[in-house]
Amino acid sequence: MAQSVLILGGGIIGLSCALEATGLGFRVTVVEESGFGGQATGAAAGMLAPFSENPDGFDPFFRLCLDSFMQYPEWVREIEEISGERVELSASGSLNVAFHEADMLPMQTRLQWQRPYCAQMEWLDESRLHSVEPRISRKAIGALYCPAESHVFAPKLAIAAEEACRRAGVRLVPHAGPLSKLEVTKASGVSVTMGDAQTWRADRLVVCTGAWSGFLQEWIRVGVPVHPIRGQICAYDAGLGEVRHMVFSSQAYWVRKDDGTIVCGASEDVAGFDRSVTAQGIERLTRWSGRVFSFLEGKTPVRSWAGLRPATLDGRPLIGEVPGCPEVIVAAGHYRNGILLSPATASMVGRLLLAKTDSQGNAFSLERFNRTAEKERSR
Ligand SMILES: Cc1cc2nc3c(=O)[nH]c(=O)nc-3n(C[C@H](O)[C@H](O)[C@H](O)COP(=O)(O)OP(=O)(O)OC[C@H]3O[C@@H](n4cnc5c(N)ncnc54)[C@H](O)[C@@H]3O)c2cc1C
Missing domain, CATH: 3.30.9.10 (D-Amino Acid Oxidase, subunit A, domain 2)
Structure with a gap:
């Protein structure tokens, strides 16, 4: 029989991981404390902005953002096709606007290192800026133009992802109440009780509880610093x-x-x-x-x-197995970019579930906070 996966949290990260896992042949249940659609997810502006969000230089986080961004059109197409819902993916492009000469230098430095990843990126002088974005303030003196960046309507993405999960055979459990017990054993896997009512058991647990993910520490004595x-x-x-565009000021x-x-x-x-x-x-x-x-x-x-x-603590997500507890995977801490990072996170979690990769060496694993985790365990 297929392995079972329990996902805690029905925001965009939980729903994306559920869709991926069910596509890989796992029996998937998503248990959400309140309603599906998440907390941060429903509030988000839905911008898919790997370039604007990474001004400082190439690193594994930029690569993750870019990887997710590249997956987005196909990922959205699949979600729309399975769910029958629209998520309003809009290829508006973005403008990072300068109001002072001092704003220009960092943007032009950014242009140099980012252009190899976005060939159409360019610097617009004042007159070109006002022709592409006519209603912007006359005080704007130029902008970094990235035609590739886009956005979705985040609440609709969540509705579509929930419906896609339902139609793909994921068991969805909303309004399950607060977590009251979580046990992990090598022999029988994971057991989660919500409220005083129902207990779910599964081979693996994926924790996608957004800003609330620090709760794990109480149950498995490993720090999850979110x-x-x-x-x-x-x-x-x-x-x-x-x-006309996504417009960013400082x-x-x-x-x-x-x-x-x-x-x-x-x-x-x-x-x-x-x-x-x-x-x-x-x-x-x-x-x-x-x-x-x-x-x-x-x-x-x-x-x-x-x-x-x-x-x-370092502004990067946590995507990996809990150290010393491979039955539990964490996918949380996506901070300002969880909508953008959903497809790449789901792919990483899928690979972890298939044991095609382990978290060690992954720049987003809990291992990077391992010292904290080890300290917590030995208490
Ligand atoms: C104002 C704002 C603007 C943003 N704009 C963007 C943007 O433009 N682009 C972008 O990429 N990102 C943006 N983000 C960030 C993005 O919204 C988040 O990174 C992303 O939604 C995180 O998704 P999540 O599923 O991890 O968390 P959430 O959406 O918060 O979902 C977590 C879910 O877990 C549930 N839960 C909590 N505890 C438990 C438990 N014990 N058991 C079961 N369920 C539980 C909660 O009820 C919730 O439904 C923005 C965020 C905000 C607040």
Whole structure:
């Protein structure tokens, strides 16, 4: 009989891993504490921006982002085909806008090292910038243009991924309540109890619980250093004016969505697990909106919301087996790029489930925090 896989957490990472695992022939169950669609996932702006998100230089994280980005069109096509839902993948391209000469040098350095991976990337001077993005502030003096970058509508991606999982035969268990017990034994695999009601058993467990993933430490005594960073974000009525590209400034970004809004994000607050929206958080976004697009000056967003990004100590995700406990795989800590990184994460988890690779040597494994883990175990 096929091996069974239990996935904890029904955000985009859990759903992507579930779809991959079921495609590889595993019997898959996803158990979600509340509703499917995730917490950070539903809040995300949905930008697929491997170049804009990696300004500093080539490293394994950039390679992971790029790899995931390359997989995206085919991955989305499959999800749309299986689910019958649309995720609104939009090849808008992006502009990283400079307002001062001091902004230009790092962007031009970026252009040098990134162009081999994106041949169409180029520097736009002031007049070309204003011709491709006519409503941007006249104070903008140039921009790094990346025609390849794109975006999806994250809440729709989550709906489509959930439906694709259902149709592909994944067992989906929403509103399972809080985790009350987790046991791992070499002989009988993994056993997870939610609330005081139901227990699920499986050969392997994949933990995809986003910002809440630190809970694992209580049950397996291995530190999983993930913490929440709140992102506050808002949306304007797109009827106010035109935004053609994903536009990044040093303080905020703007992206037009097919639902008739311009989404503007996002704060990065340390606020524990508090998901409330604050006047201060949104005020910073509205102030910058007016500076970058004058038609947004003084306008009130039609909606504002917040989500908790799952952050790690080094800003890179955790994708790998728990040291000394190969029955448990962690796929969490995707911070600002979990939507982008979903296909690549699912592929990595699939390879781990097939035991085609182990976590050691993988730049995203828990091994890099191993010293912490070992210390925790010996307590
Ligand atoms: C404002 C904002 C903007 C963003 N913009 C972008 C963007 O443009 N591009 C991009 O790539 N990324 C973006 N991100 C980041 C992205 O949203 C996250 O990295 C990604 O959604 C993480 O997905 P996840 O499935 O790990 O977490 P989540 O979506 O948070 O899902 C985790 C799930 O686990 C469940 N859970 C928790 N504990 C348990 C338990 N014990 N048992 C069972 N279930 C449990 C939760 O209920 C939740 O449903 C943004 C995030 C925010 C907040």
